[in-house]
Structure formats: C-alpha cells, structure tokens
Amino acid sequence: MKVTIRDVARRAGVGVATVSRVLNGTGYVKAETRERVLAAAAELGYVPSQLARGLVRRLSGTVGLVVPDITNPFFPLITRGVEDAASEAGYTVFLCNTDNDPVLEAQDVRKLREHRVDGIIFVGTTERRELVDQLLADDIPVVVMDRQLEHADVDTVTVDNVAGAQAACRHLIELGHRRIAHAAGHQSTRTGQDRCQGYRMALEEADIPYDPACVTWGDFTFESGFRVGQVLLGLSPRPTAVFAGNDLIALGVIRAAEEAGLSVPDDLSVVGFDNIQMAALVRPGLTTVRQPAREMGRLAMTMLLERIRGEFSGPGRRHVYPPELIVRGTTRRREPLG
Ligand code: RIB
Numbered sequence: 001m002k003v004t005i006r007d008v009a010r011r012a013g014v015g016v017a018t019v020s021r022v023l024n025g026t027g028y029v030k031a032e033t034r035e036r037v038l039a040a041a042a043e044l045g046y047v048p049s050q051l052a053r054g055l056v057r058r059l060s061g062t063v064g065l066v067v068p069d070i071t072n073p074f075f076p077l078i079t080r081g082v083e084d085a086a087s088e089a090g091y092t093v094f095l096c097n098t099d100n101d102p103v104l105e106a107q108d109v110r111k112l113r114e115h116r117v118d119g120i121i122f123v124g125t126t127e128r129r130e131l132v133d134q135l136l137a138d139d140i141p142v143v144v145m146d147r148q149l150e151h152a153d154v155d156t157v158t159v160d161n162v163a164g165a166q167a168a169c170r171h172l173i174e175l176g177h178r179r180i181a182h183a184a185g186h187q188s189t190r191t192g193q194d195r196c197q198g199y200r201m202a203l204e205e206a207d208i209p210y211d212p213a214c215v216t217w218g219d220f221t222f223e224s225g226f227r228v229g230q231v232l233l234g235l236s237p238r239p240t241a242v243f244a245g246n247d248l249i250a251l252g253v254i255r256a257a258e259e260a261g262l263s264v265p266d267d268l269s270v271v272g273f274d275n276i277q278m279a280a281l282v283r284p285g286l287t288t289v290r291q292p293a294r295e296m297g298r299l300a301m302t303m304l305l306e307r308i309r310g311e312f313s314g315p316g317r318r319h320v321y322p323p324e325l326i327v328r329g330t331t332r333r334r335e336p337l338g
Contacts, residue, residue, distance in 0.1 A: 003046045011040035021090065028090040034061055062092045063304060064112035064120040066105065070097040072220060072248055073276040074293055075123070078145065081297025082121060089305055091118075100125045100186070100219065113140070119304045121145055121297075126188045141307035143300045148190045153316040155307070157300045159291035161191055161273075164323030165198025168243050168271040168289050171325055173206045176334035177241040177269060181214040181232040183225055183253050185245030192217070195245050195273060214239060218249070225252020233260050233268075240268065240334050247272035247279050247288055254286075254330065265332040275326055284329025292321055 005023075009016045014033060021029050022037040029037075038058060040046075065082050067075040079095060086093045094117060096108035102125050109131050112120060119141035122132060129149050135142045136154060143155045172180050182199045185192035196215060203210055216231050218224030225244060229252055232239055244250035250272030257268045264270055265284065272279060275290035299319060306312040 003044045005046070007044055008037065008041045008046045011044060012037045028087075029061075031061060034059075058116075059118050059308065060116045061090060062094060062115065062117045063301070063308075064094045064096060064109075064115075064117045066096045066098060066108055066112070066120060067123045068098050068100045068105075068125050069220065070095070072246075073278060074246070074274045074291075077276070077293035078123070078297040078300075081294035081299075082301045083297075084294070085298045085301035085305070089301075091301075091305070098125055102126060102128070106131060109135070113138075118308045119143070121300045121304055123147060124149075124189075127190050141304055143304045143307075145296065145300050146191060148318075155300075155303045155317045155319075157296050157303070157319045157321075158191075159296070159321045159323050161194035161323075162198040162201070164273060164289040164291070164325075165195040165243065166202045167198075167323060167325040168273065168287075169199050169202030170206075171287070171327065171331065172241045172243065172269060172271060173202060173208070175241075175269065175331060178206075178208050178334075179214070179237055179239045180208070180241045180243060181216075181235070181239035183228040183232060183242055183244045183249050184215055184217045185220040185224075185249065187217045192220075192245055195243075199243050218245075220246050220248060222248045222252040222255075225249035226256050227252070229253035229256030230260075233257060233262065241331070242268065242270050244270060244272050247274045247276045247286060250286055250288070250330070251278070251282070265330050269331040269334070271331060279326075279328070287328045287331040288326055290324040290326050296321060 005016055005019050009019045019037050022034050083093055098105040098108055105125050121143050123146045127149055132142055132154055145157045148156055148158055184196050200210055213235055216228040218228045242253050244253055250270050253270055254264050257264050262268050272286050272288035275288045279286035279288050
C-alpha cells in the first residue's frame with residue numbers, strides 16, 4: 001500500500017502541514033520535531049522523488065556562511081540578506097569569519113562540515129577552487145558570493161565589478177580629471193582584479209595613458225587605504241582623483257589626504273565601491289558604486305535552498321547584478337589649469 005504524507009504525520013504525531021514544512025524546508029519547525037518527522041518518513045519509506053535527496057542526506061536545517069572580514073560593513077549587509085531568507089525557511093545560519101586567512105578558511109569549512117550543515121555560502125579569500133570543488137564532489141551544495149571561480153561548476157552571485165569600476169572612473173573623467181590613481185584591493189581576488197580592469201578600460205576609452213605608478217595594491221581595509229593613499233599622494237605630479245577598490249579603502253585615502261593637508265573634494269576627488277551605510281553618513285558623503293548587498297545575500301540563500309531541496313540540480317548558475325553609481329560630495333569638477 002502506498003505510504004502517504006498523512007501516514008508520516010500520524011507516525012510523527014504532528015499535522016500534515018508540519019510534515020510538508022519539514023520536507024520542503026519551508027517555515028519554522030523545532031529541531032526535535034524535524035528529526036521526528038524525518039525519522040517517521042524514513043521508517044515508512046516515504047520518499048517522494050524530488051525529496052529523496054533531502055531525506056537521504058538527513059537535512060539539519062543549518063547552513064554555513066563564510067566571509068573574509070566581518071569588520072567590513074559590506075559583509076554584515078550580506079549576512080542580513082542571507083538571514084532574511086534563511087529564517088523565512090526555518091533555517092539557522094552559522095557565520096564564520098576567516099580574517100582573509102586561507103588556513104582559517106579551510107578550518108572553518110571543515111568545522112561546518114562536522115556540524116553537518118546542509119550547504120555553504122562562500123566568500124573566499126582567494127579565487128582558489130579546491131575547497132569548493134571538494135564540497136561539490138561530496139554533494140554539499142555551495143553558492144559562491146562576491147567572487148568568481150573560473151570554470152568551476154558552481155552557482156555565483158556577484159555585481160558587475162568591471163562595469164562598476166568603469167562607471168566610477170568615467171564619472172571622474174567627465175569631471176575633467178586625467179591624473180586618476182587606483183587604490184586597489186586584494187590582488188589575489190578576481191573582485192580586485194576586475195575593478196582594476198574597469199579602471200584601465202575607462203582610461204583607455206578616454207585616451208588617458210596608463211601609468212603603472214598610479215595603481216597600488218593593498219587589501220580591502222581602511223588601514224590599507226590610508227597606507228596606499230600616502231603612497232599615491234606622494235606621486236609627482238600628484239593625482240587629482242582616486243578610484244578606491246572599496247568604501248573602506250576610500251575612507252582611508254580621505255584620511256591620508258586630510259593628514260597631508262589636502263581637502264576632499266577641492267584638492268582630491270575620491271570614489272569608493274560598495275555603498276556601505278557609512279558612505280551616506282560621513283561628511284562630505286562618499287561618492288561610490290552601489291552593490292545591492294542585502295539583496296545579493298538573500299538571493300544566494302534562495303539559490304542554496306533550491307539546491308538543498310533538490311528543486312534545481314542543473315549546471316552552475318551565474319547571477320551578476322548591475323552596479324549603480326551614487327554621486328555624493330567627495331567628487332567635484334577639476335578646474336582647468338592656468
Ligand atoms: O571582498 C572584499 C570586497 O569585495 C568588499 O569590500 C566588497 O567590495 C566586495 O565586493
């Protein structure tokens with residue numbers, strides 16, 4: 001006789017709606033109830049085809065979120081979006097901060113696996129594929145965010161970093177700047193490289209010769225922006241504008257300019273990337289490129305749930321958000337010399 005969802009509900013001592021929530025991974029269900037329902041379904045052999053994978057894997061109702069730097073306000077925004085979608089689905093998120101350290105990163109992924117998470121949202125310290133390849137080989141769903149792994153068959157959620165950087169630099173060029181420097185982020189990330197490429201493309205289309213001295217790499221922090229800013233402001237001739245690899249770098253460059261007795265935007269225009277909340281709060285407000293971080297986090301979690309529930313099992317999907325330039329007070333027209 002065919003086992004029905006009602007049989008499972010009766011065996012587990014819960015309502016049909018609860019069984020459906022557990023099996024579909026939607027809505028909140030207490031961990032103990034979830035276990036009872038899964039056990040009852042397994043005992044009765046209730047394995048509808050689209051759910052077979054979930055039952056065989058014994059879903060834990062938890063996922064991991066691995067980020068490189070939780071002190072960068074961009075990542076709490078991502079986390080917020082992941083949490084939004086996770087809690088709607090009754091899921092709990094384990095957050096791991098790797099401090100941009102590949103060793104810690106590998107340890108974090110191992111710990112998440114020991115906790116039997118159902119899937120992982122991953123923002124790597126580098127573009128290395130090994131960890132992600134290993135997870136996929138072991139049938140653990142993964143969504144990569146804010147990074148792009150070449151040739152890896154994995155879902156990714158990013159903004160168009162090249163287009164965003166181009167928009168930022170075109171804005172500076174339209175304001176009459178020609179000596180534009182780039183305070184770049186982490187060279188080991190595709191994110192950093194793409195933003196540098198967008199910078200170079202914008203210069204090229206405006207026939208501005210590329211000067212390698214005008215690009216200094218660091219990491220995606222305020223401290224790095226301060227250090228790199230000091231180097232770039234020491235160039236001769238001094239740049240009149242800086243495109244920063246993210247908002248924290250931009251704030252560091254602005255601090256370096258202030259300490260050198262320069263005014264932003266009168267002596268130096270600065271553009272960031274991300275549109276963290278602070279960008280609108282500082283004075284002058286930071287001109288920047290917005291990425292919809294919270295929405296990106298929500299989408300990454302939604303895509304992960306589709307994999308976990310077996311609703312999607314095709315090849316890696318790539319979702320690239322369009323960037324948006326937000327003009328505030330740190331950029332202004334460059335008056336022609338003489
Ligand atoms: O990953 C570091 C940086 O990349 C963040 O600040 C944000 O800009 C992201 O896109």
